[in-house]
């Protein structure tokens with residue numbers, strides 16, 4: 001992940017206090033701007049993000065400490081969310097101006113054409129989401145519902161879009177969330193397979209020992225042959241012992 005530090009003044013941010021971060025909110029903004037240009041403009045903007053990802057996939061880190069400071073990017077949900085903005089015009093202009101691909105998708109029940117993010121942006125967004133979720137020990141659960149969600153439903157997810165929080169927003173479109181959801185599912189399926197394989201290997205080395213054979217079969221009884229002179233000697237001792245006992249009586 002190619003990250004550039006472009007910190008905004010700490011006074012601009014809210015203090016998270018003891019609000020634990022619950023989820024990431026994704027946005028589009030900035031039309032065709034360069035990442036450093038949008039990051040600079042955020043200095044005077046009312047709304048701003050924790051991170052910006054430009055069209056070439058470079059990540060601009062605006063928040064010097066996202067675990068303590070909260071950006072202002074989503075209505076009533078800033079204190080427990082992290083905001084990532086991917087630079088995009090969002091909607092194509094009437095006259096084609098941008099060389100980027102578009103997609104038709106339905107959000108809030110309304111069909112519209114949205115500008116697609118570049119593959120570099122999607123890759124960087126995936127890496128950044130993975131980084132944040134790992135850092136905060138959150139599972140990557142991506143919301144792919146094409147509509148506004150209630151607070152309870154939003155809390156079931158860790159990666160969401162701005163439009164799922166507000167009816168008057170359509171960013172970042174549905175396609176990005178669907179792509180991230182597929183990657184997250186693949187990631188967990190692979191992790192699951194890996195851990196199952198690791199368990200199998202461990203199981204092979206930790207097999208219970210074979211049960212011991214019954215003693216009589218496993219250990220043959222060895223009958224030693226006693227030489228004749230020993231037999232004679234034992235008999236003599238026995239006879240002498242008997243004589244001695246008789247004598248004592």
Ligand SMILES: [Zn+2]
Nearest residue numbers: 027028162171
């Ligand atoms: Zn937004």
